[in-house]
Amino acid sequence: MGRIGSCLSTRGITRGIAAGVVCTLLAAPALAQKVLQLPIRTDGPKSLDPVEGSTTYDNMACVQMYETLLSNKYSDPYSYEPLLLEELPTTADGGKTWHFKLKEGVKFYSPHGPIFGGKNTRTIVSDDVFYSLKRIADKNNQLKNWWLLSDTIEGFNEYMEEQNAAGTFDYDAPVAGFRKIDDREFEIVLSKPVTKFLWILTMFQTSVVPREAVEAFGEDFAFKPVGTGPFILDEWIPKQRLSVNRNPVYREVFYPERSEWSREDRRRRLHLPAGERVPFVDRIEFTMFVEDNPMWLQFRAGKIGYTEVPDEYYAQAFDKRTHQLKPEMASEGVDAHANKLLDFIFRGFNMDDAVVGGYTEKKKALRQAMSLAMDLDEFNRTFYSGLNVVYDGPIPPQLDGHPEDGRSPAAYQGPNLELARQKMIEAGYPSGEGLAPIKYYANRGGNSPEQTELMQRQLARIGVRLDVQLVDFSTLIEFVNKKKAPIFSFAWSSDYPDAENNLALFYSPNESPGSNHFNYKRADYDAMYEQILTMTPGSERTAIYEQMRDMILEDVPYIGSMARERHYLINPWLLNCKPTERFYSWYKYLDVDDAKRPG
Amino acid sequence: MWAYVIRRIVYFIPVYLGIIFLVMAMLRINDPVYAYLGKNASEMEIQQTRERFGLDRPFIVQYADFVWDVARFDFSQRSWEQKRPVGQMIASAIPPTLFITVPSLILTATISIAIGLICSFNRGRWLDQSLMVLAVLGMSISYLVYIILGQYFGAYVLGQDMGLTPFEIEGYEPVVGLRQAAEGSSSHWWNLGDWVFTPMNWVKYCMLPVIIGVIVAMGYDTRFYRAVMVEESGRDYIVTARAKGATAKKIMFVHMLKNAMIPIITRVMITLPFLITGSILVEQFFGIPGMGRTLITAITSKDFPVVQATVAFFAGIVILTVILTDVLYALVDPRVRLS
Numbered sequence: 001m002g003r004i005g006s007c008l009s010t011r012g013i014t015r016g017i018a019a020g021v022v023c024t025l026l027a028a029p030a031l032a033q034k035v036l037q038l039p040i041r042t043d044g045p046k047s048l049d050p051v052e053g054s055t056t057y058d059n060m061a062c063v064q065m066y067e068t069l070l071s072n073k074y075s076d077p078y079s080y081e082p083l084l085l086e087e088l089p090t091t092a093d094g095g096k097t098w099h100f101k102l103k104e105g106v107k108f109y110s111p112h113g114p115i116f117g118g119k120n121t122r123t124i125v126s127d128d129v130f131y132s133l134k135r136i137a138d139k140n141n142q143l144k145n146w147w148l149l150s151d152t153i154e155g156f157n158e159y160m161e162e163q164n165a166a167g168t169f170d171y172d173a174p175v176a177g178f179r180k181i182d183d184r185e186f187e188i189v190l191s192k193p194v195t196k197f198l199w200i201l202t203m204f205q206t207s208v209v210p211r212e213a214v215e216a217f218g219e220d221f222a223f224k225p226v227g228t229g230p231f232i233l234d235e236w237i238p239k240q241r242l243s244v245n246r247n248p249v250y251r252e253v254f255y256p257e258r259s260e261w262s263r264e265d266r267r268r269r270l271h272l273p274a275g276e277r278v279p280f281v282d283r284i285e286f287t288m289f290v291e292d293n294p295m296w297l298q299f300r301a302g303k304i305g306y307t308e309v310p311d312e313y314y315a316q317a318f319d320k321r322t323h324q325l326k327p328e329m330a331s332e333g334v335d336a337h338a339n340k341l342l343d344f345i346f347r348g349f350n351m352d353d354a355v356v357g358g359y360t361e362k363k364k365a366l367r368q369a370m371s372l373a374m375d376l377d378e379f380n381r382t383f384y385s386g387l388n389v390v391y392d393g394p395i396p397p398q399l400d401g402h403p404e405d406g407r408s409p410a411a412y413q414g415p416n417l418e419l420a421r422q423k424m425i426e427a428g429y430p431s432g433e434g435l436a437p438i439k440y441y442a443n444r445g446g447n448s449p450e451q452t453e454l455m456q457r458q459l460a461r462i463g464v465r466l467d468v469q470l471v472d473f474s475t476l477i478e479f480v481n482k483k484k485a486p487i488f489s490f491a492w493s494s495d496y497p498d499a500e501n502n503l504a505l506f507y508s509p510n511e512s513p514g515s516n517h518f519n520y521k522r523a524d525y526d527a528m529y530e531q532i533l534t535m536t537p538g539s540e541r542t543a544i545y546e547q548m549r550d551m552i553l554e555d556v557p558y559i560g561s562m563a564r565e566r567h568y569l570i571n572p573w574l575l576n577c578k579p580t581e582r583f584y585s586w587y588k589y590l591d592v593d594d595a596k597r598p599g
Numbered sequence: 600m601w602a603y604v605i606r607r608i609v610y611f612i613p614v615y616l617g618i619i620f621l622v623m624a625m626l627r628i629n630d631p632v633y634a635y636l637g638k639n640a641s642e643m644e645i646q647q648t649r650e651r652f653g654l655d656r657p658f659i660v661q662y663a664d665f666v667w668d669v670a671r672f673d674f675s676q677r678s679w680e681q682k683r684p685v686g687q688m689i690a691s692a693i694p695p696t697l698f699i700t701v702p703s704l705i706l707t708a709t710i711s712i713a714i715g716l717i718c719s720f721n722r723g724r725w726l727d728q729s730l731m732v733l734a735v736l737g738m739s740i741s742y743l744v745y746i747i748l749g750q751y752f753g754a755y756v757l758g759q760d761m762g763l764t765p766f767e768i769e770g771y772e773p774v775v776g777l778r779q780a781a782e783g784s785s786s787h788w789w790n791l792g793d794w795v796f797t798p799m800n801w802v803k804y805c806m807l808p809v810i811i812g813v814i815v816a817m818g819y820d821t822r823f824y825r826a827v828m829v830e831e832s833g834r835d836y837i838v839t840a841r842a843k844g845a846t847a848k849k850i851m852f853v854h855m856l857k858n859a860m861i862p863i864i865t866r867v868m869i870t871l872p873f874l875i876t877g878s879i880l881v882e883q884f885f886g887i888p889g890m891g892r893t894l895i896t897a898i899t900s901k902d903f904p905v906v907q908a909t910v911a912f913f914a915g916i917v918i919l920t921v922i923l924t925d926v927l928y929a930l931v932d933p934r935v936r937l938s
Contacts, residue, residue, distance in 0.1 A: 043892075043896055046680050046681060047681075047682060052682075054637060139647045139651065140651075142636075142648065142651075143636075143640075143644045143647060143648065144636060144637070144640075144644075146641075146644060147640070147641070150641075164647070219677065219682060222682045223682075223683075237888060238681050238683070238888075239888055239892065239893075239896065240770075240771060240886060240888045241770070287769070287770065287886070288886065289769065289886065290883045290886070290892070291883050291884045293746075293747055293750060293884060294750060294768050294769035294884060294885070294886060295769075297750055297751065297754070297755040297768045297769075298768050298769060300755065300759075301755055301758060301759055301768065303768075472629065472634070473634050474629050474630065474631055474633050474634030474635075474901060475629050475633075477633040477634060477637075478629065478630060478633045481633060513640065513641060513642055513645070514641060598759075
């Protein structure tokens with residue numbers, strides 16, 4: 001009785017409640033993991049070794065586990081910020097020598113066992129950066145990305161040639177341009193000041209990897225990533241799925257501050273988690289979708305966070321007339337986001353070709369006539385639901401040097417058949433008389449045959465006939481590289497958001513098989529290009545960009561241009577999502593609200 | 600019989616070598632390195648990659664090297680694209696394909712033969728005509744339509760509108776796997792020693808493709824087996840059986856079926872090699888990491904080691920199937936002699 005009385009006393013009740021709470025807490029299951037499911041709209045990455053990567057999908061996967069010195073900003077992808085660095089690199093000599101300082105305590109983590117002298121982790125040091133860049137020069141790593149650093153760093157080209165000519169590639173051999181100060185600080189000396197160098201350091205191929213892992217795993221390193229990124233690999237079944245878990249030793253990284261977000265982004269409440277530590281989710285599960293139908297259905301079933309809107313599904317999501325999200329989607333809480341791509345889609349001329357090439361007024365007149373005969377808006381309406389952006393010049397929208405409203409007075413943008421016919425007379429081919437069919441090379445995939453039909457019809461209006469060669473991609477590149485294609489269909493997607501990247505396509509030292517597939521050669525253009533390489537962004541540089549753009553428009557080494565706009569739909573349970581292409585390290589900022597998931 | 604089998608294998612060796620020669624030669628008509636390195640590659644990089652892939656060597660040396668690898672069953676060469684050993688890629692792609700194609704073949708053959716028998720026995724009547732209309736209808740609709748409708752109604756609508764999720768829209772989990780790997784999963788599995796069989800994974804990921812595969816194939820097979828059975832039903836031995844008072848069931852399933860075994864075996868055996876290569880469409884749409892998908896990806900990305908090894912493997916299976924067909928003919932029909 002006394003014992004019961006004691007239990008019923010106030011103290012007893014309090015103790016009982018406290019004990020109950022403790023027991024309840026102990027018995028409660030561990031906090032549920034936040035898992036994010038995302039699509040990869042293809043068969044996924046080919047390799048998880050950054051140095052072997054080149055595709056968007058390699059990028060998407062690698063940057064979850066690896067990090068670069070600099071990274072595009074999530075709130076403003078057209079600028080960059082330090083990622084592995086303490087602060088942005090500095091230069092005291094106008095951009096020739098760059099000083100870098102690594103963040104303190106950034107650690108590699110190996111989920112594949114202790115490879116760092118019996119441990120799973122090691123702090124990154126300056127030598128890791130040099131080693132990672134040297135890997136790009138090693139022919140055993142395919143040299144796919146050598147173009148990023150070729151002719152950039154002092155002594156690096158010589159190092160690359162010497163080491164690849166030798167029997168074994170010596171990673172300990174010095175490079176004149178790599179100067180170590182201590183484990184956290186180092187300098188890179190460029191062969192000449194090049195503004196784009198810092199953009200290159202944002203690209204995933206320059207990610208920092210540990211030498212121990214490369215040497216321990218050999219060829220399997222592509223399957224066993226060891227990086228400093230926010231996630232670590234759990235499982236990768238090529239062409240099927242890839243899952244990553246939170247990196248247990250990931251340093252303190254925070255969500256962008258409120259002030260960094262634009263008004264539009266704040267309206268979409270992207271600023272809400274400002275200052276919170278990332279990553280928010282414990283695990284990301286990527287599924288590869290080779291076909292669009294299952295990806296679309298999985299999105300509609302709420303099983304993946306977002307989806308690109310495939311062309312054939314556009315009308316299911318948007319009103320084709322107003323381009324507004326359909327009310328039924330909006331009522332489900334689905335959000336839409338449009339992403340303008342840095343595209344340069346064109347039909348190029350080989351300027352070395354005897355018929356369509358050349359720089360005399362007569363030679364230019366033929367190309368100008370063809371450009372005037374083409375109606376790119378009709379292409380846009382017919383093949384892209386009018387969603388693409390048609391513009392003048394080689395500089396995509398949103399970049400310095402892009403003409404106002406996309407139109408430049410220097411352009412020979414069609415359709416203007418009257419002027420086109422006059423130009424044909426100037427070229428010496430009135431109504432196409434005396435002009436043999438011109439070989440036109442295009443990739444045979446997708447709707448290329450239909451696009452070619454339309455191009456033939458449009459050019460036939462001024463008497464230009466095409467001898468169409470629809471070939472596979474490899475053959476197309478081979479013909480263009482060997483300067484055997486008088487006209488060819490190609491596209492360029494900017495590697496970084498600076499028009500310099502596009503203007504390089506017309507720089508004569510880059511002629512085929514380099515990226516100047518037009519084989520465009522003008523000494524005055526080259527001089528301007530060399531000038532802009534060392535200039536920092538500003539009105540002076542933009543003025544030169546515009547001059548170069550108009551020079552190209554006058555010479556018409558291509559017919560164009562067009563850029564795509566990609567549309568995304570985001571399920572209501574996926575938070576903080578601003579789909580951004582070109583860089584993919586923003587997945588660490590994503591969060592999920594499981595309460596909003598269907599079922 | 601063994602002497603016959605060995606002789607046939609020896610006869611097939613030049614054919615086999617010829618197939619490999621043709622495929623390797625055709626693959627090399629265009630240089631794959633340009634597509635592999637993309638638009639930014641310099642001539643030096645192209646040349647170095649060519650050397651690394653061994654494409655700079657004379658064709659006959661590349662051919663001899665590959666044949667020597669095949670002769671030793673050495674498929675350790677790595678895929679250019681995925682960097683994995685080709686043998687490992689093929690080995691991991693075969694089971695998912697077989698879990699779809701084998702049940703499809705068994706179900707299609709069984710159902711089609713039964714329908715063929717019923718139709719032939721009821722030739723010209725409403726039942727025969729109705730079944731044939733359905734068969735023609737089934738054949739006339741594209742495989743792709745069945746897949747898209749199957750995914751929409753069989754997986755999406757069933758799950759969204761009715762709350763039933765027997766099938767996944769897309770994806771694959773191993774049906775048979777190592778016990779160690781399965782122990783962490785929530786699925787129910789049956790023990791097979793060190794291995795486990797997970798029936799629910801088969802239902803979730805394979806059953807819908809199997810159903811679609813059966814529906815598509817049944818149209819063709821039913822018409823074929825009906826024609827075979829109709830031909831058999833006019834033979835003298837059927838008249839004799841009827842005269843002797845044999846039941847319809849006995850005539851159909853004992854006499855007719857036994858005598859129709861040669862065309863049935865031929866049809867089934869022709870299909871066997873394709874069980875390995877799988878259905879490209881089904882694997883692409885359902886995200887099943889099978890042989891069809893592996894092969895088509897390798898072809899489109901010009902991954903020569905994978906294409907060559909798959910062709911060598913497939914050609915070997917076709918040759919073995921042809922020989923096995925001859926052996927089966929002799930087993931089911933005493934009039935056939937292997938000599």
